[in-house]
Amino acid sequence: MDFIRDHKKISICILAIAVLILLFGTTFARYIYNIVHNHILESNEFYFNSSVLAMNGKQYKINNWDGVNNYILTVDVNNKKNTLKSTKSDITYNTEVTCPDTVSCTLSKTSGVIYKQAGTDSYRITVTPKSEFHEGDEIEVTTKAISTSPYEKELSATYTIGIETSKFSYNIEDNVGDKYFTLNLTNTATYYEVETAFASYEVGDRLTPDEYQALTETEKEKCYSAKVTISFKPNKIFLDMTNKKYLHRIKNSENTENVNGYPYINEFSFKMDASSSEKIMFYKKDPKQNYTYPIINENSIITVNVKTAD
Numbered sequence: 001m002d003f004i005r006d007h008k009k010i011s012i013c014i015l016a017i018a019v020l021i022l023l024f025g026t027t028f029a030r031y032i033y034n035i036v037h038n039h040i041l042e043s044n045e046f047y048f049n050s051s052v053l054a055m056n057g058k059q060y061k062i063n064n065w066d067g068v069n070n071y072i073l074t075v076d077v078n079n080k081k082n083t084l085k086s087t088k089s090d091i092t093y094n095t096e097v098t099c100p101d102t103v104s105c106t107l108s109k110t111s112g113v114i115y116k117q118a119g120t121d122s123y124r125i126t127v128t129p130k131s132e133f134h135e136g137d138e139i140e141v142t143t144k145a146i147s148t149s150p151y152e153k154e155l156s157a158t159y160t161i162g163i164e165t166s167k168f169s170y171n172i173e174d175n176v177g178d179k180y181f182t183l184n185l186t187n188t189a190t191y192y193e194v195e196t197a198f199a200s201y202e203v204g205d206r207l208t209p210d211e212y213q214a215l216t217e218t219e220k221e222k223c224y225s226a227k228v229t230i231s232f233k234p235n236k237i238f239l240d241m242t243n244k245k246y247l248h249r250i251k252n253s254e255n256t257e258n259v260n261g262y263p264y265i266n267e268f269s270f271k272m273d274a275s276s277s278e279k280i281m282f283y284k285k286d287p288k289q290n291y292t293y294p295i296i297n298e299n300s301i302i303t304v305n306v307k308t309a310d
Contacts (some may be wrong), residue, residue: 025160041151043052047081048091048114048147051176051290053155063162066188067133069277073125074292076175077145079114083288089150090115095123096144100133103139120177127161135165164224167308168226172293179287180240182281183302187226187272193309196222206309210273220247225274227263229253229305232282234264237291237301240281245270274309 006299041048051169052058052075075095079087089113099105115121142154167189174181192207198219201207207215212223227250230244232239234257239246240304246254246268253269272278282302284291293300 002114002220020084036155042081043087043103044151045085046076046091046153046180047079047085047087047095048151048153049077049080050077050145050155051292051296053143053145053157054078054267055153055155059160060157061160061162062294064166064171064234064294065127065163066165066169066186067129067137067163068188068189069186071105071127071161072171072173072184072297073127073143074122074126074139074173074175075111075143075145075157076120076290077114077121077155079174080119086116086119087150087154088116089116089146092120092149093145093147096146097125098143099127099140099141100139102129102133103141104130105141110178118177120175122175123305131216133163135163140237149298168228170300170304170305171301172286172291174289174291174296176290177287178252178282178284180283181237181291183230185272185278185280185304187274187276187306187308189273189308190224191309192223192225192274194223198222204310212274224271225309226270226272227307228272229267230280231255231267231303233257233306234266236285238283238285239265240283240303241265241273243280245278245280251272 010065011184079091092111093114095107095113095126096107097107106128108126112121112123116271125141127141139161140158141161142156142158144154147153168187170183170185171179172183191209192212194207195206196202196204207223211218240264246265248270250269251269254265255267256263257266290296291301305306
């Protein structure tokens, strides 16, 4: 005790170093345990993996939530080590999610099955705001998928979701093995803007949703809340030509690209209503690809340009 009193600074340093060694040792031991455990499981031809989760956890930072609408995270799990090796039996698993009190997190399912024939399964986490958020705020959502049969293995990931008060956002939901994926678009602008003068309205005037709905169809065409242009490579993905946004696209806005001698749509523009969301489906040339954005891929397979009402 006399030594501690006489050498207070040195004692504090020694204590701090001891704590750091303890923490690092525990984390490292857990990391080594997971590696050994996974090796034992794979020696028994058991593979429980994911493109977004990992045994030692993965970290993601996302900055495309408006903090007003629900935010959806899609998590996939599979029974494959690679294209040649997969688990020869069904895998049952449970799911968990934790999040702060400022939001509620709902799982699409708390348990699931990866059937050996399918090779993959997925679940969704819906994040719903319970308080007011401002640009720069962040929340942290952690999810786990835990296999229960034929062996136990835990995968996890933590998503740090930042608030960006842009009036427009988009994301892509996809899974390995799916034949198509969905482009989700959200316009949070709450009004319309006149782009061509008519009646008593001048260019740049704002209209509320009620004022907009009172217009004739011809007058509505002279206003917008969001004008969106999407472009993509038809040698990799194909547009669902029955989508209502394509069927009601802005006149003469579409472009085409030749693929194997045939013209395919590679770009078109459309308008979105105020405070609205849209889904556009695309078919994949290669189902083994996962075009999820922004979590899996830093760059989107689809280029989205938008002009919202000022």
